[in-house]
Amino acid sequence: MATFKSIEAFPEALLETLDILGFTTMTEIQEKAINPILEGRDILAQSKTGSGKTLAFGLPCVIQTDTNNYKPQTLIITPTRELSDQVAVELRKVAAYKSNLKILTLYGGVPLRTQAESLAKGAHILIGTPGRIQDHLAKGTLILDTVKTLVLDEADRMLDMGFYDEIIKIGSNMPHTKQTLLFSATFPEKIEKLANALLKQPMTIKVDTVQEGDKIAEIVYETSDKLKTLTALIQSYKPESLLIFCNTKAEVVSLTDILHQKGHSVIDIHGDLEQKDRNESVIAFSNGSKRIMVATDVASRGLDIKDIELVINYDLPFDQEVYTHRIGRTGRADAKGTAISLYGPSESEKCAYITSAARTAEMKELRVDATFKILSEYDTLCINGGKKTKLRAGDILGTLCKEIGIDPKMIGKINITDTKSYVALHHTVTDKVLKALKKTPIKKKRYITWILN
Structure with missing residues (x-):
């Protein structure tokens, strides 16, 4: 694998910062994307979660920022608040070598006035969600005529959420000469439509677009009693960390309560929680003080939680793309993981796309320790x-x-x-x-x- 030192445009101070942070060799997406981005090319990149794409687009943006000009130079649009925060944290770390570089996040759950006051003081890199960026544009608290680079991170997820028109409108508020970088885990037709509308002669990069079979073990269980099966799986696999997906907020809350009553160390995350509570759920799970997280699909994208050993689809996802993103929470980077899906007798057709790729297992194969509880120290x-x-x-x-x-x-x-x-x-x-x-x-x-x- 190539190292960051092979990129001539990287100053020594940045290389030292990357070394301190433990970033030496580049991932495949970084190796293929960084130099073309530095050359000013528009990029259409397909790369799954955990591939290192944040630094692939973030490092060029940081390097090319003129800190003497306090007007926005890069706008990074993400589908969720959590991903905005994650990208901001990552970029602030690598930007530490460059004094006075200001990175600002713009998303809901925070007063518009507070963000407007921060914008008035000036910022170099803006990271936010489509809705809140549109709010600021409508109120005149955000001007994008100095933006040189537009980044669309997890673009397929934004389109799934219905943000196509907002993204186009935001793009129209920037100079036509801007560079556009579109990153997506999947390439459905609507991504091609967005790319045609915003990108100019883009360089297409496809990296690690299929889940590696030896990294994530995919298993399915047919069951008429999901709670009983889930309990048996927990007491058999005894995972260090477990992420459980449900389709509704009500199911998340109910299942979290049940697991808590059974003595497990568990926390939930869903869209009805205040942003502060969502952040605290992620922190508690990622630092190991809570070892089970029960989540809606708000956690299937944009949460950078390392070393999740086991993912369980308590409810089947609505489509194959959601399934791919859910199981992508495990087996990240060089780690291996396991993804288990539960389905009822009447759902066999619905999950055919899962059963065709996964191993079908039976409850009798499990070695259950009925006394086991997932507890945190x-x-x-x-x-x-x-x-x-x-x-x-x-x-x-x-x-x-x-x-x-x-x-x-x-x-x-x-x-x-x-x-x-x-x-x-x-x-x-x-x-x-x-x-x-x-x-x-x-x-x-x-x-x-x-x-x-």
């Missing part, structure tokens, strides 16, 4: 302070280890947002930390702390 400590109060992971770690005397091995992942910080703590030290932080300041300031339920 970690809690998530919430601290009422974040980036806006200039809290850093190092500050928190220093206070916990040096001031309170916690062994670093008892501290897991630390996530810091604008207003809050989240720390995974081994449950044996949780009470000690909570009590100590009532008296112990972090950076000379005392913060309110609590445990995420």
Whole structure:
């Protein structure tokens, strides 16, 4: 595999940053896309989730940003708030070498006025959802006449959500000379229509477009009692992390309650949750303090949660594309995973596209441990302070280890947002930390702390 050092346009400071972050060799999409993007080509790229596409389009955008000009130069449109945040986090990390580069997210769930005030102060790279970007354009709080690059990330998902007209309108507010980069996991006809409308003589790149059979083991179970089968699967597979998909919010809430009552460490995510609660669900699942996530398809795209061992389709997805995206949550990067789908006797035709590719299994094959529960050894400590109060992971770690005397091995992942910080703590030290932080300041300031339920 080629390394980032092989790209002549990459400055030494960026290469050092990438090295610190653990990015040395390029993925296939990065190797094929970065140089053409730097050359100004329009790109039509098919690449599945987890292929490294964010850096494929993000690194050229960061490099080519003129930080002396505080007007928008790159607009990245994503289907969901979660993906907007994920892309922003990734780009802020690699942009650390370039001082004063401002990245701003624009999506619903946050007051329009707050975002408008941030836009008025200037930003270089904007990342947002079609609806909220349109809101700002309509109110005149966003001007796109300085945008040089438009990126459409997970374009097929945006079209599935009915955003074709919004994307076209947003594109019409930019200079005709802009560069357009379209990334999609699938290439249905509507993607070709969008590409024809927005891209100019694009270079087409197709990378790893089929799930690798040896990376994701696909299995199906026919059952007349899905809950009983799910329970048996959990007690047989005993996964470190489990993502369960349901088709409706009501089913997600109901199943989460049932699994919680059975003693499992579980959390849910669906479209009716406030953005803060959705973010906290993702944080708790990704840091291991919750080991089961029950989700609607809001989690099938745009959530970068690594090392999900098992995905279960409790409800069959509505179509094959959704199925592909769901099972793509496991077996990411170099990891392997398992995807299991449950279906009733009357649903055999509906899931023919799954059964034709997957192994059909039977309950009698399972070795069930009826006493097993998926429990976590970690809690998530919430601290009422974040980036806006200039809290850093190092500050928190220093206070916990040096001031309170916690062994670093008892501290897991630390996530810091604008207003809050989240720390995974081994449950044996949780009470000690909570009590100590009532008296112990972090950076000379005392913060309110609590445990995420």
